[in-house]
Amino acid sequence: xxxxxxxxxxxxxxxxxxxxxxxxxxxxxxxxxxxxxxxxxxxxxxxxxxxxxxxxxxxxxxxxxxxxxxxxxxxxxxxxxxxxxxxxxxxxxxxxxxxxxxxxxxxxxxxxxxxxxxxxxxxxxxxxxxxxxxxxxxxxxxxxxxxxxxxxxxxxxxxxxxxxxxxxxxxxxxxxxxxxxxxxxxxxxxxxxxxxxxxxxxxxxxxxxxxxxxxxxxxxxxxxxxxxxxxxxxxxxxxxxxxxxxxxxxxxxxxxxxxxxxxxxxxxxxxxxxxxxxxxxxxxxxxxxxxxxxxxxxxxxxxxxxxxxxxxxxxxxxxxxxxxxxxxxxxxxxxxxxxxxxxxxxxxxxxxxxxxxxxxxxxxxxxxxxxxxxxxxxxxxxxxxxxxxxxxxxxxxxxxxxxxxxxxxxxxxxxxxxxxxxxxxxxxxxxxxxxxxxxxxxxxxxxxxxxxxxxxxxxxxxxxxxxxxxxxxxxxxxxxxxxxxxxxxxxxxxxxxxxxxxxxxxxxxxxxxxxxxxxxxxxxxxxxxxxxxxxxxxxxxxxxxxxxxxxxxxxxxxxxxxxxxxxxxxxxxxxxxxxxxxxxxxxxxxxxxxxxxxxxxxxxxx
Numbered sequence: 001x002x003x004x005x006x007x008x009x010x011x012x013x014x015x016x017x018x019x020x021x022x023x024x025x026x027x028x029x030x031x032x033x034x035x036x037x038x039x040x041x042x043x044x045x046x047x048x049x050x051x052x053x054x055x056x057x058x059x060x061x062x063x064x065x066x067x068x069x070x071x072x073x074x075x076x077x078x079x080x081x082x083x084x085x086x087x088x089x090x091x092x093x094x095x096x097x098x099x100x101x102x103x104x105x106x107x108x109x110x111x112x113x114x115x116x117x118x119x120x121x122x123x124x125x126x127x128x129x130x131x132x133x134x135x136x137x138x139x140x141x142x143x144x145x146x147x148x149x150x151x152x153x154x155x156x157x158x159x160x161x162x163x164x165x166x167x168x169x170x171x172x173x174x175x176x177x178x179x180x181x182x183x184x185x186x187x188x189x190x191x192x193x194x195x196x197x198x199x200x201x202x203x204x205x206x207x208x209x210x211x212x213x214x215x216x217x218x219x220x221x222x223x224x225x226x227x228x229x230x231x232x233x234x235x236x237x238x239x240x241x242x243x244x245x246x247x248x249x250x251x252x253x254x255x256x257x258x259x260x261x262x263x264x265x266x267x268x269x270x271x272x273x274x275x276x277x278x279x280x281x282x283x284x285x286x287x288x289x290x291x292x293x294x295x296x297x298x299x300x301x302x303x304x305x306x307x308x309x310x311x312x313x314x315x316x317x318x319x320x321x322x323x324x325x326x327x328x329x330x331x332x333x334x335x336x337x338x339x340x341x342x343x344x345x346x347x348x349x350x351x352x353x354x355x356x357x358x359x360x361x362x363x364x365x366x367x368x369x370x371x372x373x374x375x376x377x378x379x380x381x382x383x384x385x386x387x388x389x390x391x392x393x394x395x396x397x398x399x400x401x402x403x404x405x406x407x408x409x410x411x412x413x414x415x416x417x418x419x420x421x422x423x424x425x426x427x428x429x430x431x432x433x434x435x436x437x438x439x440x441x442x443x444x445x446x447x448x449x450x451x452x453x454x455x456x457x458x459x460x461x462x463x464x465x466x467x468x469x470x471x472x473x474x475x476x477x478x479x480x481x482x483x484x485x486x487x488x489x490x491x492x493x494x495x496x497x498x499x500x501x502x503x504x505x506x507x508x509x510x511x512x513x514x515x516x517x518x519x520x521x522x523x524x525x526x527x528x529x530x531x532x533x534x535x536x537x538x539x540x541x542x543x544x545x546x547x548x549x550x551x552x553x554x555x556x557x558x559x560x561x562x563x564x565x566x567x568x569x570x571x572x573x574x575x576x577x578x579x580x581x582x583x584x585x586x587x588x589x590x591x592x593x594x595x596x597x598x599x600x601x602x603x604x605x606x
Contacts, residue, residue, distance in 0.1 A: 015109065019102060019106050020102060020105075024105065027095070027097040027101060028098045031094035031095040034091030035088075035095075035157055037083070038091060039161045043162065043164065048077055091150070095149035095150035096150070102145050103142035106141060107138045113339070116341050118341060118343045118408060119409065120409065121342060132332075133336055137333055138333060140329040141326045141330050144323050144325065144326030148323065154312075155316045159312040343410055345427055345428040347427065349426075349427050349430055350426055352419040352421055354419075355384045357382060357420065358416075358548075360417075363377070363379075364376055364378070365409065367409075374569050375401065376570050378397075378570065380564065380574075383546075385541065385544045386546055386562060387538060387541055387549070387562075388549070389556070389557025391551060391563060393552065395568075400569075401550075402520045402548070405518065407423050418431070418435075434514055436516065436517050437519075438509035438518070438522040443492065443505075446489060447489055448488060448489060453508055453511055456508040456509060456511040462485070468507040468508075468511035469504075469507045471506075471537040471538070472503045472504070472534060472537075473533050474503035497525075502523065503526070503534070506519065509522075514545070515545055516545065516547075517546070519538075524553075528555055532555060535549065553594060555594070563575060563577060563580055565580065581600060581603055581604050591603075
């Protein structure tokens, strides 16, 4: 979906406002204000130091003794030091709040946006890239924003405060020597300013070269994490086929690419410190050259101010490097936020019929990466309260058909209707509330059995959980646990067997109060007896729902009200089990392979 330039600008404006809220800006300005106060205190101390040095020969308060003058100025200086510490601590607190508020806002926005992504959208970015954008990239941004508010702003104020302090110390000396042969002391300031701008310009040029390397480093990190994720999740397969060596080589290749890009970026950034030291040495030599013996008493403070300004400049440069590292990360986060998902839902709810029917009219579909259709001109009608089975080999189009009904993908042509309404007219909440799906690949979340069941229905009580788990034939296992429904479930259900995970996922689907239940090859890991028990419970259809059971096994769908036979993206036949044995050669062949010739003959003779 393409947006106009005006819409793009409005979208960017809204996103930036959500990231940098009024609250975060308040923290930023408070941090800057207290940093300014701290800078004033620090510069004031350096201006007062020459007065303390000269106080023995020229007391400020002539009516008081030299010792009292010294005590007064020491007390004033210590008081200003205390204020400087206080302002620094308070400023740091607000800078941290600014950083944390900003990056939490950004992370929430990115995470929320990903929830709107379809399968195609996620595949476009890749899972590993999205994880990196949510973690590493946003951490880079957080570090840069905190450094910006806590250090860079203070360094900027100290730099210009140092200039003001040097003017206060140098200009009077220049004026007092106006009739003498004099080297103008303000040249020291001019030299430092020129050197500062020269150094910043060089660092800016270095940053331009480093920017591309930082961006490539993040891309290479995505690729490396993809290999790691694939390897960790596929450990059983890797070990079963003895693929450790090939996986290690694959990892080494990606790791080497990451090393090259990060090393290149490191080499470029490594030139920053020697450059700083060079300009520091030059500025000290020139400042000493232009110094006048007439200001020996102020020389200590001048060099302290110079050191302060150079230190502030160095911190600003470090900040520039941090920001330079964060800019590619910020762009990657904004790519997610600016991205328009391929599947768009309307904002206004449509009026649904009371009948729980599903219709597919001339539906064809092609995956974005494929050149041929996965579904061709499919026409299908599922009546209310029917329990329908879909059977076919791998690649027949069963899961694709279910993904179109649940709108994980949009049809290439044709219409999918639920309750008489095109699903493209339903809001996201409307559609998802109508359908409860048990996917082919079961995903359980870390927590407890109860928490996983409540993903299906947050309001489910103990009675509802017992009924759902009994239907899914998992209750006996739960009842045998000491902690009952509070039994722990590890990440991805790692502490459960494949069959237990599937049965718990089936229970989670059943417990959701929706008019349509869809099971996409959800009994593949179950033995024949358990599968038959679950299918028998579903066939009772106590809640009068419309149920779709997709499977490669006849045992799972043989007793359904209607069986849809699919092959090569098309519906081959529709009918009941016994009828299809007699009329559909393709179904007959599947039955003979799975049931045996004798049982098929007995079924046909009934």
